[in-house]
Amino acid sequence: MKSEAQTPQPNDLQPEKDEHKDSYNNIETPATDAENSNIIDITALENQMRNLSIGFNLKWLDVNVLPRKVVFEIQHDVQQKILKPLEDVVNTMQTVGLLSMEAQTIFKKMFAMFDGTETEYKFIECLKSADLYVVPREFVISNELRPGVIHNEQGMDNDPITGILMPIKFQLRKYLESPLVFDTILDNLTPSQDGYIRSLVDGTIWQQRRAKIDCNIVIPLNFFFDDFTTKDTVSPHASRTSILGIYYYIPCLPGYILAKLANILVAGYMLSEDRKEYENEDLFSNLVHTLIDLEVNGLTISYNGTDVTVHFMLGFITGDNLGVAGILDLVESARANFYCRMCKRNREQREKDATEYEQTFRTIDGYENDLLLNDVSNTGVHKNSVFNQIPSYHVVLNVYFDLMHDLWEGVCMYGLSHCLNYFIKVKKMFSLNELNCRKNVFVFGSTNSSNIPNDIKDTNIIKSKIKMTASEIKTLITFFPLIIGMLIPEDDPVWSYFCNLLKLCHILMLREIHPKLLDTLKSLVETHHTQYQQLFNDTLKPKHHNIIHYASFILRSGTPRHQWAMRGEGKHRDAKQYSRVNNNNTNLCKSLSIKAGYKFAQNVYNSSFVTPQIDLSNSKILDYPSDITFNSFVAEKIRLLNNSVHFIDSFIKQGSTFSHGTIFYVTYCNIINIFELDCILKDKSNNLILVCSSIMCRRFDEHLQSYEVYKTQVPKLISNIGCYETHTINIHSVNDKLYFRFCNFNVTDKVIESLFVN
Structure with missing residues (x-):
């Protein structure tokens, strides 16, 4: 009698098995060695492992505080202490018959991922x-002859003075060929159609220059020049x-996009001391020739x-006032008779001017006469700038001022110093200790937490010189009315001056400005400069004059x-951090340029220049939020969408993170909501629906220059948040009232109807 296992029953009959598949549990069975070699593309595997090794090295070479030598030591350790032992195990397995020759070959290709990149030279060749x-x-x-030892004998040795120029054409080609970059440029290359002024292409100078060039695609480039210190300034090598x-x-x-430092590219480095000794033509002629070629012949991508x-x-030469003047061969001293780069008002006139005099503007003909x-001393022009060799460019057309230095580190610093001296020392409305205490307990909010200033010292007020960074003075000026405004009488003239300064700052910090607002700006500047001279009995500084323009x-x-120069100066961070771990005192510029080349390669490799406007890569799906009560309309909409949407925890829009509790405003046609x-919904097409509570405006407090607001339930x-300009903000509680620190140049009592789901 046969056993049950040997007698198949009708229900136990199974379909015929596939050649390589177990039909009982749908598990793949091992293929033969010959089939493995056909399934796995050896060449593709080699390329994949090579790309992984490139990505591994570039990731660590991108770290500012890690010397390049250490990266290749890490690679060597991974090769010798991880991959090599594994390779020995695979060889042993093949020897005893546990692994086929073909499989061993595949593993060897994987373990050889770092072959050809063992040294920095080989890795560069691989890149x-x-x-x-x-x-x-x-x-x-310049070539310099200096005393030295040549072949063990004293003599004169050639010691060339050098600078570094990055491969700008290569950088631009790879940059424009990176995903989303060229499309984004094309979308923003034409002037705005709604009349607002935003970027350089909306300015009349660019439009006039662009009209003279008969080319389909012309892209502006702004160049930023600035000196920075990399190491200990009192060391024996301080000059270098x-x-x-x-x-x-x-x-x-x-x-x-420009806020992301990866989109600010390095053009070159040179020692600051060489600028003092050599002419700009010697320093920048190579850069100018590159720019001429890019303008005349262009670049194929x-x-x-x-x-x-x-x-x-070339759009504009940018930087701080001293730097731009020096690069353009204009007078650098702020006390010079004709210091201004835009007009020819003399020093005595500039110290009193509250308005602009267009008839004194510099012109190309006037520049030629000055040469x-x-x-x-009578012109403000040292010599003809080397940048004037560029066909479409001229120094006179370089109408550029830096908001960071002129406003926050200039006008605001001067004004706040006088105001504090008046409030604390003259009128004694509050003490310095009370100001610092109020500042320390004020909740600046998450969007400002990294720029909270330190306590102000009494010596700073006495000398009328407050020591803060531009970001810190910006934060203090912005929230000063909510910190201390309730202690100041409403009819105080100095407080009126300060409120006028706030309005001035508000307009200048806008990313889009309607031409009609420029008349308001001129009026605010005139009022500010007049009040400054009358209230504080002080003459106007050069940065005050710049604001007039x-x-x-x-x-x-x-x-x-x-x-502005804020992000340009932020770009110094990479070089500063790396120079502190780099021991190259002979040619630091070369070391910095190599590091910059690696960082650029890393950004190209990861396509990290332009990210999607709305980024969901780090979003996590959540359960239905039980802690939020929806009204019937919203609940019904969610019920209808329930099968096709998920709740997510957060998303990133234009660099700002949105999550539960985030407060933001939407602006459209000068209207702000x-x-x-409360929560975020995402459908199958990754479209977002935001469930929000409106924050309504009760009134505008003129004394505090803030909107008093209240939250609705x-x-x-x-539904279409991606189509609107948004900004994350903080609402501040002062004396049991909620305030939004924002000047009243926008309409807040109208609703942007197109925002909402019907």
């Missing part, structure tokens, strides 16, 4: 073959630790599978915030 790296060019500024950093960016890109020729024009006169600057060159985010559904 070159992958079109990720071009060696920075070291050019000779100050570096001139040269960066560039495309100014028509949206602000949230691959876009959507076709070759496209793109031309580039012939050759008298810097800002209305014309905006009309001709675009909004100042879009081109404020909301608090009526949720609303916002």
Whole structure:
């Protein structure tokens, strides 16, 4: 009698098995060695492992505080202490018959991922073959003969003075060919259609220059020049630790993209001390020739599978006042008779001017006459700038002022110092200790937590010189009315001056400005300068004079915030941090340029220049929120969408994180609506629906320059948040009232109807 296992029953009959599949449990069975070799593409595997090794090295070479030598030591340790032992195990397994020859070959290819990149030289060659790296060019500024030892004998040795120029054409090609970059540029390359002034392309100077070039695609480039100190300034090598950093960016890109330092590219480095000894023509002629070639001949890039020729024009030379004047061969001293780069008002006139005199504007013809006169004290022009060799560019057309230095580190610093001295020392409305205590207990909020200033010292007030960074003075000025405003009488003239200063700051910090607002700006500047002289019995400083020109600057060159030096100076951080762990005291500029080349390769490799406007990569799906009560309309909408939507914890829009409790405002056609985010829904197409509570305006408090607001309990559904400009903010509680610190240049009592789900 046969056993039950040997007698198949009718229900136990199974379909015929597939050749390589167990049909009982649907598990793949091992294929033969010959089939393995066909399934796995050895060449593709090699390329994949090579890309992984490139990504591994670039990740650690991108770290500012890690010397390049250490990265290759880490790679060597991974190879010898992890991959090599595994390779020995695989070889043993093959020897005893546990692994086939073909499988061993595959493993060897994997373990050899670092072959050909053992040294930095080999790794650079690997990057070159992958079109990720071009060696920075070291050019000779001057050849110097210095005493030295040659072949064990004393003699005169050639000691060239050099600078570093990055491969700008290569950088621009790879940058524009990166995902989303060129599309974003094209979307923002034409002037705004709604009449608002935003970037350089909305300015009259660019439009006039662009009209003279007969090319389909012309992209502006702004170059930023600034000196920074890399190491200990009292060391024996202190003179060689100050570096001139040269960066560039495309100014028509949206602000949230330019805020990312990866989109500010390194153009070169040179020692600051060389600038003092050599002429700008010696220092920048190579850069100028590159810019001429980019303008005249353009650059060919691959876009959507076709070759496209793109031309580039120098927009503006940017930086602080001293730096821009020096780069353009204009007088650098702020006490010079004709210091201003835009007009020819003399020093005595500038110290009193509250308005702009257009008839004194510098012109190209006037510049040529100044060169012939050759008298810097009466012209403000040292010599013809090397940048005037660029066909479409001229120094006179470089209408640029820096908001960071002129406003926050200039006008605001002067004004706040006088105000504090008046409130504390003269009128004794409050003490310095009370001011610091109020500042320390004030809740600045998450969007301002990193820029809270330190306590103000009495010596700072006596000397009328407050020591703060631009970000810290910006934070203090912005929230000063909510910190101390309730202690000051409403009819105080100095407080009236301060409120006028706040309005001035508000307009200048806007990312989009309507031309009609420029008349208001001119009026605010005139009032501010007049009050400053009358109330404080003080003359106007050069930075006060610069502010007079800002209305014309905006009309001709675009909004100042879009081109300010804040992010350019932030770019110094990479070089500063790396120089502290780098021991190259002979040619620090070369070390910095190599590091910059690696960081650029890392950004190209990871396509990290432009991210989607709404980023859901870090979002997590949540359960239905039980702690939120929806009204019938919202609940019904969610019920109808329930099968096709998920609740998520957060998303990122233009660099700002939105999550439960985030307060933000939406602006459209000069209308502002404020909301608090309750929860976020995402459908199958990754479209977002935000459940928000409206925050309504009760009134505008003129004394505190703030809106008094209140929260409603009526949720609303916002469906198209990506189509509107949004900003995350904080609401502040003062004396049991809620305030939104914002000047009243926008309408708050109207609703943006197109925001909501019907």
